[in-house]
Amino acid sequence: MSRIKLLIVDDVDETRESIKRLLQFETSIKVVGEAGSGKEAARQAEVLRPDVILMDINMPEQDGLSAAEEISTRFPHTNIIMISVQGETEYIKRAMLAGAREFLVKPFTGEELINAIHHAHRLEKLRLESSPHTPPPAPAFDPQVITVFGTKGGVGKTTVAVNLAVSLQQLYKTKAALIDLDLQFGDVGVMLNLSSRRSLIDLAMAGGDITPESLEEYLSVHNGISVLAAPLKPEYAELITPGQVEKIIKALSQTYEYVVIDTAASFNEVTLTALDRANQILLVGAQDLPTVKNLRLSLEVLEALHHLSKTRLILNRQNPELGIRTEDLERALGIEVINEIPNDVKAVSSSVNRGIPLMETAPQSKPALALRRLAGLVHDYQKSLDGNPFPAKRGLLSRLVGR
Ligand SMILES: Nc1ncnc2c1ncn2[C@@H]1O[C@H](COP(=O)(O)OP(=O)(O)OP(=O)(O)O)[C@@H](O)[C@H]1O
Numbered sequence: 001m002s003r004i005k006l007l008i009v010d011d012v013d014e015t016r017e018s019i020k021r022l023l024q025f026e027t028s029i030k031v032v033g034e035a036g037s038g039k040e041a042a043r044q045a046e047v048l049r050p051d052v053i054l055m056d057i058n059m060p061e062q063d064g065l066s067a068a069e070e071i072s073t074r075f076p077h078t079n080i081i082m083i084s085v086q087g088e089t090e091y092i093k094r095a096m097l098a099g100a101r102e103f104l105v106k107p108f109t110g111e112e113l114i115n116a117i118h119h120a121h122r123l124e125k126l127r128l129e130s131s132p133h134t135p136p137p138a139p140a141f142d143p144q145v146i147t148v149f150g151t152k153g154g155v156g157k158t159t160v161a162v163n164l165a166v167s168l169q170q171l172y173k174t175k176a177a178l179i180d181l182d183l184q185f186g187d188v189g190v191m192l193n194l195s196s197r198r199s200l201i202d203l204a205m206a207g208g209d210i211t212p213e214s215l216e217e218y219l220s221v222h223n224g225i226s227v228l229a230a231p232l233k234p235e236y237a238e239l240i241t242p243g244q245v246e247k248i249i250k251a252l253s254q255t256y257e258y259v260v261i262d263t264a265a266s267f268n269e270v271t272l273t274a275l276d277r278a279n280q281i282l283l284v285g286a287q288d289l290p291t292v293k294n295l296r297l298s299l300e301v302l303e304a305l306h307h308l309s310k311t312r313l314i315l316n317r318q319n320p321e322l323g324i325r326t327e328d329l330e331r332a333l334g335i336e337v338i339n340e341i342p343n344d345v346k347a348v349s350s351s352v353n354r355g356i357p358l359m360e361t362a363p364q365s366k367p368a369l370a371l372r373r374l375a376g377l378v379h380d381y382q383k384s385l386d387g388n389p390f391p392a393k394r395g396l397l398s399r400l401v402g403r
């Protein structure tokens with residue numbers, strides 16, 4: 001395999017040296033040149049034709065951003081990774097607009113650097129391989145989008161979403177993807193101990209078309225499932241639009257038989273998109289009074305949005321000795337409980353704290369068995385109940401009043 005040719009651009013000699021040290025044992029990457037300014041970088045790029053350029057932002061003469069702009073226009077097959085001590089959204093945005101494919105915040109580890117270089121390089125290869133004139137082949141399966149929802153915080157949405165995706169993949173040997181749409185405080189990454197720093201924000205900021213191929217670069221594969229993680233910082237959430245979320249779900253449905261979506265505990269525009277696009281909505285509840293009150297409100301809104309027919313209720317942290325009886329709850333809410341996940345603090349906490357799915361840490365525990373049963377119910381669900389899986393959208397309020 002040929003090595004990835006890398007050009008390092010930074011005005012500080014020491015930084016360039018330390019980057020070379022981080023890469024000294026990495027046989028897949030070859031440092032072909034160095035430059036101390038944006039101007040020199042453009043000259044070197046012309047001569048050396050590197051595959052990837054690592055470019056500092058703040059440099060004398062010509063800064064990294066304008067150099068990136070020039071280089072990405074003249075040499076579109078060279079991928080630029082921007083490096084900076086500043087990781088603010090504005091900086092990332094400007095870097096991406098200047099044509100950078102990746103953004104690394106200093107200081108970074110050798111692993112982060114190597115991963116970023118590989119990602120940038122793979123992205124380019126994928127781009128070259130996918131001809132723009134060939135339409136994407138229709139999937140040979142009927143994709144299922146499953147949105148896990150609940151307006152009560154801490155009720156177990158993420159626990160259910162993570163373990164459901166893993167179970168579907170394990171039980172049915174299918175491809176399963178998991179999207180963390182709890183954009184501000186998503187913790188799928190923590191529950192799966194994801195080391196990758198790539199997330200929805202990188203994808204959103206990269207611009208360009210969202211296709212199954214371009215998406216692959218932003219997925220972290222863990223326990224057999226592909227995960228699209230939430231941004232690392234809450235302030236990035238607002239940069240991700242419902243339109244992008246829609247495209248992501250559509251693109252993933254082309255290659256993944258199951259797309260499981262974890263959501264935030266509120267009806268925001270992004271959650272609404274995930275509910276609209278779902279073939280199945282799993283509403284997660286519990287047996288305490290505040291949660292029941294919340295469930296009633298959620299069901300009313302889901303009914304107003306015409307989503308009730310694809311909504312199914314599950315109860316988490318179930319304890320037969322405590323709380324409201326399931327039959328009473330079903331009667332009060334007028335909806336059947338299709339699955340009850342027992343409360344098992346020891347098993348679930350240990351899984352959450354280790355960042356390993358329950359299916360791995362305690363596959364025979366009662367909650368794991370219930371979650372596997374849930375995967376069976378999801379698998380057997382009559383597909384595409386919703387006649388039109390991509391209906392026109394409007395905001396929550398106008399949809400509620402205008403129905
Ligand atoms: N069946 C269970 N038994 C015992 N503990 C559980 C169970 N399910 C979830 N928990 C615990 O409850 C906590 C909250 O769960 P989780 O993060 O899945 O909820 P969430 O609805 O996603 O919360 P948020 O609204 O904050 O996103 C977790 O720390 C987990 O350990």
Ligand SMILES: [Mg+2]
Pocket residue numbers: 157158159182186187262263
């Ligand atoms: Mg959660």
